[in-house]
Amino acid sequence: MSPRDDAPAVPAVDDRGVTHTTAPAAVRRVVLDAGGRAPLLPQARAAFVEALDQGWADPRRLHAEGRRARLLLDGAREAIAAVVGARTEDVDLAPSHTTALHTAVLTVARGRRRAGGDVVVPTVERAAVLHAADTAVASSGGRRVDVPVDGLGRVDVARMVDAVGQPGVALAALQHANGEVGTRQPVAEVHAAARRAGVPLLVDAGASLGHADVGDAWDVLAADAGDWGGPAGIGVLVTRRGVRRSPVAPEDEDRWFPGGVSVPAALAAAVALQVAHADRDAADAARRALVDRVRARVAAEVPDTEVVGDADDRLPHVVTFSSLFVDGEALVTALDALGFAVASGSACTSSSLEPSHVLAAMGVLTHGNVRLALPRGTRAEDVERFLDVLPGVVARVRAAGGVDGL
The missing domain is CATH 3.90.1150.10 (Aspartate Aminotransferase, domain 1)
Known part of the structure; x- marks a missing residue:
């Protein structure tokens, strides 16, 4: 430094x-504090500067400059999809990690309101997830079901499995690892139980992606570009095919994140993730x-x-x-x-x-x-x-x- x-x-x-x-x-x-805001990787900085010239236009426009920006934006989504093992069309880019988490909880809960109104969360989830769960259940009339953790910060698997298997659950959430103490969570076991119950599992990989293998035991995945050495202002939300979601924001061309994101920031985030993944x-x-x-x-x-x-x-x-x-x-x-x-x-x-x-x-x-x-x-x-x-x-x-x- x-x-x-x-x-x-x-x-x-x-x-x-x-x-x-x-x-x-x-x-x-x-x-020694890179949680959520790591120093920008040099490759990401170079990509960002280059995209300021090549991707400045609105990617929704039909002219050549807009089409060029759209190509860069779609390329960023494709690169992120390749790292997490998803289809490009499953990847949405959000203006922040917090917004991605809020949107995941609220849209899945609304999309599955006929299945029930409860949201299952461990007590050590990010405040963004806990607050979004409170908002979702206030609208649905359901409950936020809190699952305790042990002294290491790891969720009680038996109680989590039992909670997701109860009737009336719209969504379960489980962080891949806790960004405050580092403890990894038993995501695979919980995902298997959620799948048996027909309940989608939101995995918050905001502290993990770019640092550890997040695996494929998830239905909805959220991540934070700022944490892996990308620019601030880019969150990632990946939704597997078959997960029902319903928008909660007013109608917009960008269905999930009205207004979209910065194309240069999106490209820099994708480049940073590729570098972090390779290293x-x-x-x-x-x-x-x-x-x-x-x-x-x-x-x-x-x-x-x-x-x-x-x-x-x-x-x-x-x-x-x-x-x-x-x-x-x-x-x-x-x-x-x-x-x-x-x-x-x-x-x-x-x-x-x-x-x-x-x-x-x-x-x-x-x-x-x-x-x-x-x-x-x-x-x-x-x-x-x-x-x-x-x-x-x-x-x-x-x-x-x-x-x-x-």
């Missing part, structure tokens, strides 16, 4: 009491080793800290830990000042000030949380430097809060 050249100036007071502003020392930035095994091995190192050193060197999620059956690049007597926002801010960009699994880093529903559902510590999602190319020496400073940072944050001597 490049040196930090946008740090604020630092005020200083001299011996005469006069305040001066001095430039801060350069801090080399190390990004997946090597990137998996490199980042998995780094995450193993983080898990081991944090557990051994930071007192009263819990590393959460499955240590083995997990995403290769995600690791989360929580420290007692530490405010998560304060910890993220302190690390940022030292040049490390990390995230907190707790929603208290947003305006809601609420603890993470994922960690709460797991029954683990919800505060003092740090989440790492390592981008491709993360250097071992940067991870080691982060681990070297972490114990001292945690100790200082604790001391500032009146807790010392741990």
